[in-house]
Amino acid sequence: MSPIRRLMALDLGTARTRSLTVCGSTIADRPSSIVRRSSTSGERDVVRPVRRGMVADPDACLRLVRMAVQDTLHYDPRPLEQVLAGVPVAASPGDRRAVRAAVTAVAGCEVRLVEEPLAAAVGAGLDVMDSRPCLLLDVGAGIVEAVAIERGAVTDAVALQLGATTGVGLVAYALENVVDMTAGLLRRLPEISRPAAPARGVVVTGGGAHQELLLHRLRATLRLPVRAASQPQHATVRGLMRLCLRPALAAGLTLSAR
Structure with a gap:
């Protein structure tokens, strides 16, 4: 029997960074911040390497990735063989290169990038290979993305970058903007696909899925079933790890972030 490969899933978020390995029993979850000494004043500063879903400070991001990898060494000290890391659909080629560079420098192995809403859909248990479109709203601390997924690919997407968040969820103006942009995505569905929307509804992932007011406003505006994923x-x-463990499924997806 061949030994289990050491694979790692990495979700670099604006507020939280989460990592998981094949042999890991729990998800390592840490704040997306590091402390470093200012080169001018000598004082200790708290730095957030990821802002609005994108890498804002490459050097700090490198340190954050290193800490995330170290979080997983307790479960399996062997060298990593592959890392699947999430990036927003809205990430530019430069943003994607920044993530790949940081993870490759620390992990020293193959790094594949997966668009986060697609991974979240897999983690939420959705059949992403279905020919009927599914709608997913991923509500993070720095960026919110609404996507349509069909036959293993993100076929349409809209995003809202957030300048500020609170511990209780989206602020009022941002909440209404998120509802409006999700409604716009629904209206843009091809006419042939619209009848499937009520059957599949909308699944909400990310920490913002805990905000009941957001779910209520989505249901009232979209007039569709709306539910938060389990442990959103x-x-x-979770989706990144499932793709690590099911290479056949990963091969069937359109991973435009590779």
């Missing part, structure tokens, strides 16, 4: 804040990292 962990949907992306």
Whole structure:
């Protein structure tokens, strides 16, 4: 019997960074911040490497990734063989290169990038290979993305970057913007696909899925079933790990972030 490969799933978020390995029994969950000494004043500063879902400070991101990898060594000290890391659909080629560079420098192995809403859909248990479109709203601390997924690919997406969040969820103006952009995504579905929307509804992932007011406003506006995924804040990292463990499924997806 061949030994189990050491694979890692990595979700670099604006507020939280989550990692998981094949042999890990729990998801490692840490704040997406590091402390470093200012080069000018000499004082200790708290730095957030990821802002609005994108890498804002490459050097700090490198340290954050290193800490995330170290979090998993307790479960399996062997060298990593592959890392699947999430990126927003809205990430530019430069943003994607920044994530790949940081993870490759620390992990020293093959790194594959997966768009986070697609991974979140897998983690939420959705059949992403279905020919009927499914709608998913991923509500993070720095970026919110609404996507349509069909036959293993993100076929349409809209995003809202957040300048500020609170511990209780989206602020009022951001909440209404998220509802409006999700409604716009629904209206843009091809006419042939619209009848399937009520059957599949909308699944909400990310830490913001805990905000009941958001779910209520989505249901009232979209007039569709809306539900939060189980443990929605962990949907992306769970999905990344499922893709690690099911290479046939990963091969069937359109991973445009590779």
